[in-house]
Amino acid sequence: xxxxxxxxxxxxxxxxxxxxxxxxGQHITIETEGSEFVExxxxxxxxxxxxxxxxxxxxxxxxxxxxxxxxNDKIRHExxxxxxxxxKKLITLHPDYQLKPVISSEKDLEEVKELQDILNVPNDKVYxxxxxxxxxxxxxxxMWLFDICTKEGYNFSDRLQIIVYGDKRGV
Numbered sequence: 790x791x792x793x794x795x796x797x798x799x800x801x802x803x804x805x806x807x808x809x810x811x812x813x814g815q816h817i818t819i820e821t822e823g824s825e826f827v828e829x830x831x832x833x834x835x836x837x838x839x840x841x842x843x844x845x846x847x848x849x850x851x852x853x854x855x856x857x858x859x860x861n862d863k864i865r866h867e868x869x870x871x872x873x874x875x876x877k878k879l880i881t882l883h884p885d886y887q888l889k890p891v892i893s894s895e896k897d898l899e900e901v902k903e904l905q906d907i908l909n910v911p912n913d914k915v916y917x918x919x920x921x922x923x924x925x926x927x928x929x930x931x932m933w934l935f936d937i938c939t940k941e942g943y944n945f946s947d948r949l950q951i952i953v954y955g956d957k958r959g960v
Contacts, residue, residue, distance in 0.1 A: 791831075792820035800827040809829055819883075823876035824869035834879050834886040839870045839899050842893045843921065864895075873907050880908060889946060892934055893920035916946040922956040 796803050796819055803819070807829040810817050817831040845851065845866055880886050888910050890901050898917075898929065912938040917938055919930035927948060929959050938945040 790818045792835075795822060795824060797821050797823075797825040797827045800825070803827050804829055816927055820902075821879070822870075822890060822953055823879060826878040828882060832885065834883045835889055836876060836879060836886060837889045837891070837902060838876060839866075840890050840892075840897050841870075842897055843870065843891070876948035878910055880910070885918055887914055887944075889892050889916040889918060891918050891920045892930065895933070897939070898937065910940040913944070916944040918946045921948065921951060924952055924955075927951060 791803065791806055803826065807817050807819075811830050816833070817829070818833040818835055819829065819831045820835040820837065823836045844868070845862050847860045847863055849858050851862075852858075853859055877915050888901075888905070888908070890897070890904070892898065892901070901915065901917070904910070905912070917934055919927050919934050921927035921930060931947065935945050937943065
């Protein structure tokens with residue numbers, strides 16, 4: 790599993806890591822938000838596109854960057870968040886994939902369906918994850934999201950890292 794910090798932002802490193810892993814007979818999964826296309830020999834793409842619920846609001850504080858969000862931050866985020874061309878190429882190139890968006894409200898499901906149409910992704914390839922930085926926030930979203938997954942044929946994916954570590958970065 791190659792993940793964290795947008796691995797496609799480092800194309801040469803990613804290509805070399807995949808090449809080395811394949812030389813050792815490893816199964817390779819790349820976890821990415823899909824903002825950039827990199828041609829690799831990975832076996833599986835776990836595509837976690839950012840929905841509009843992730844768009845930073847100018848004037849708010851980003852604690853992990855220790856700075857205030859600017860209009861330029863928002864514009865840059867929106868540009869890479871909706872790079873559907875790169876996402877389509879990642880899905881097409883690799884033998885298998887999943888789509889794994891983070892859901893904060895039922896309204897996000899409309900956006901997921903639009904994304905599925907754009908990328909031609911069936912429900913059984915979609916894993917919906919509840920949004921939340923604490924166990925309490927996850928509990929609020931988990932039940933209704935699980936019910937939607939069951940009813941509409943989606944898969945459910947919890948956020949084990951939040952359950953175990955909370956919102957601590959770099960653990």
